[in-house]
Amino acid sequence: MPGIPGMPGMAHAAGTSQGLARGLAAEQDGYRLDAATCSVPAGRPTAYRFTITGPDGTPVTDFAVHQTRKLHFYAIRTDLTGFQHLHPDLADDGTWTADLAALAPGTWRLYADFIPNTGPHAPELVLSRTVTVPGRATPTPLPAPTDSTTVDGYTVTLHAQPMAGAHQLTATVSQDGRPVTDLQPYLDAYAHLSAFHEGDQALAHLHPANTVNGDHGGPTLTFQALLPEPGNWRVFLQFQTAGQLHTAELTLHVD
Structure with missing residues (x-):
């Protein structure tokens, strides 16, 4: 092809x-x-x-x-x-x-x-x-940029003013308005974050900066981010509680 x-x-x-x-x-x-x-x-x-x-x-x-x-x-x-x-x-x-x-x-x-x-x-x-x-492909429009989303009853909020290049990205996890503090290690961290650029699908793999200390992660998660170009990025943040893996999805706009 x-x-x-x-x-x-x-x-x-x-x-x-x-x-x-x-x-x-x-x-x-x-x-x-x-x-x-x-x-x-x-x-x-x-x-x-x-x-x-x-x-x-x-x-x-x-x-x-x-x-x-x-x-x-x-x-x-x-x-x-x-x-x-x-x-x-x-x-x-x-x-x-x-x-x-x-x-x-x-x-x-x-x-x-x-x-x-x-x-x-x-x-x-x-x-x-x-x-x-193969088959009839029906494209799904990219959701509008937002700083918060909910998955499996957990609310994940990103706190950043993202610019193209290296910076720090912080997320918080809550449930029913209360901070979550029982995140379990997943891949030797309390969360794993991947982002894909709209248009060309460039991958940015963001590395967690938090120190792991048993099943006591959260509510704040910090990542060293390198988003190399402006535009919309689809972000997938994965975290684990009580042995269950959750994947939060949202669109992040980078200036």
Whole structure:
């Protein structure tokens, strides 16, 4: 398919190094995301298999652990719906298997976020490619920007005046108007936050700054944010209480 990353040389087609750093290419620094298919069936769970090929041309089998996992895998449709955050299984031959929940028809971008286990200064890399899910695709308009949303009875509020570039982003969690203080660790933090840019689906993975101290997280969550460009970003904040994972979604406008 024209325009689908994932073949040798497509990293150059993505444009600048900034584009590579934002997770919009299948190849960076000699590492490449390879998959056997560019199409995924609609309406049913799918085992999506892929490899990360290293600079020597062979599948990588040694990955550093970051945020308790060797690889984080994301799926998002072009209209920024259908978010999935998975942790695939790695086979001895370097093949990863991501168990995707059913995808709606349309074009989806799939991201692999990892650190090669090559030493203490190895970079975090985000590679991606697109897949097509056949069928009639009905785009969902992006919800208007807001600073607060509710999920599973919890209210999540963002406190920021976001500008393009690096800054600090703070969120608070409440329930029925009361501060929540029993957040449990999830991926070695009290919350995990990912953001996708409207239009090109650039990924920003925001790192938590809070110190973990048992099941006593909240109500305030702090993130070191790097949102590289202005516009609307769809934000997905994941947190855990009583063993249940919650995903709060909202649109953030960045000047």
